[in-house]
Amino acid sequence: MSSFALACVCAFLHLSAASTAVHVSKSLPKDAAPPVLNSFVSYSLEFAFFPDFAGNLSSPNTFSDNLLANLGAITGSRPIIRVGGNTQDYALYDENLKIAINGTYVPAISQDYPLIIAIGKSYFESYQTWPNTTFIHGFNLGRNTSAAYDTLVKTAPLACNALKGGKLLHWELGNEPDLFKTSAQGIIRPKTWTEQDYVNEWLNKTQTIGTQVKKSCPEEPYSYIAPSFAGTRNSLDPVKPWHLGLDRDNDISQISSHNYIGGATQPGVTLQKTLMNHSSTVNSISTQLTVSRSLSNYSLPFILGETNSLYNQGRPGLSDTFGAALWGVDFNLWCASQGIQRVHMHQGTNYRYASWQPVQTSRTPKGTKAPYYGNIAVASVLGDLKNHKTTVQNLPLTNQLEAAYAAYSDSTIKRIAVINMQEYNYTSSVSSTHPTKDYTFSLPGFEAKTVGVRRLIANGSNAITGVTWDGYSYNYELNVGKPVRLNNVTIGETVKVGSDGKVTVKVPLSSVAVLDL
Secondary structure: OOHHHHHHEEEEEEEOOOOEEEEOOOOOOOOOOOOOOOOEEEEEEHHHHHHHEEEEEEEEEEHHHHHHHHHHHOOOOOEEEEOOOOHHHEEOOOOOOOOOOEEEEOOOOOOOOOOEEEOOHHHHHHOOOOOOEEEEEEEEEOOHHHHHHHHHHHOOOOOOOOOOOOEEEEEEEEHHHHOOOOOOOOOOOOOOOHHHHHHHHHHHHHHHHHHHHHHHHHOOOOEEEEEEEEEEEEOOOOHHHOOOOOOOOEEEEEEEEEEEEEOOOOOOOOOHHHHHHHHHHHHHHHHHHHHHHHOHOOOOOOOEEEEEEOOOOOOOOOOOOOOHHHHHHHHHHHHHHHOOEEEEEEEOOOOOOOOOEEEOOOOOEEEEEEHHHHHHHHHHHHHOOOOOOOOEOOOOOOOOOOEEEEEEHHHEEEEEEEEEEOOOOOOOOOOOOOEEEEEEEOOOOOOEEEEEEEEEOOOOOOOOOOOOEOOOEOOOHHHHHEEEEEOOOOOOEEEOOOOOOOOEEEEOOOOOOOEOO
């Protein structure tokens, strides 16, 4: 019997009586965070692997396109694609290169991406394969050489022409420059490089980009996300550049920071302690929130331009599991509830934390991975962002292995998400039980007698296959990533709302339940 079938036929063991009811306001609380931006669930694609994910005009990657379309159908607009990451700061333009990209790996430094990179003119074809998709294009700031400056001059026109007609959302210059003095991938600035030096260099090079864009695409408006720092405890202060004139030219539209909850090789990193743990997520994002508050007077949206579970591309058995999908739901909704208005989940070919593998390689089969289902669940909690303003409110629970959120559309409660992150590893026994826990919510003034329930579920937190959202599979093997409703999964569940306005939902350990109100 398949592992997925096991999840469907196993019994459920009820662990506890209904917990104390959590109060949920019918109308948006006054202290709520600002609404999320359109395309809140977005992606960051490693620069070197963008052609893998998107393909080219003669061979577009329809699998990736289908996965993006799924999310667009839920939220009203497709994910915004940031093309960047470490390799944007290695890329140099070669006008004689006949292929999109030529990358050379240096295994002693990284086996996950090339460190010597040449891109040709055809690289920019990849921007034209996905319809109704907007992009953030990353320029090389890291290589402070004449070849890198020449790359800025020559690729700015190529990028703006490839992104004409509304496909360009923002530019980005440099990936994590706060690590330029300390990076394990190579030191590319002296120890004496300061925030002022960074600002001076950023202003000089953005003006160079602007000059070229105005020559080639004078009708195309553009702006930047910045400063795209790795965090808040590195060699450059994330707030100081703003006071030193980073936005002197008034061309920054969004404040971008990066975040990873831990490292793939860090001691003590586990599924339960690090990922499936609400306290860990809260602590991880606290530093970004401090920066956001410090820059609030700039009145710019604060986003995570790159993030995922464990840096260094994730760890097998952690970042590629259903537990990582549960982490992704909690992480994204917590960000939304705290005023982080868009999140770009980072992806790369063969990356352990990726939501999908875009091409077949000797290391990883092409296919949809567990974290993608978490992306779908988050989008479903938020709903239509194109036509409605959606705000997320955290509903505090007492256990760090669980979390709950209310989603308000146009200031009215629409959905409640409950995430149980207590680790549950499935067995091969068809008679095994899957314990559940009750969650009770008090909905004063709510008139409906029943509410719908949709579930994100798998056989357990350690599963890497057999994941479904509301009975749908998005597997590549079924219909190239398009949703397929499976007939062996329960759907259409409802739960009753009592005369006292209370509703109780049973949630299996290591799963998500969404109440549609």
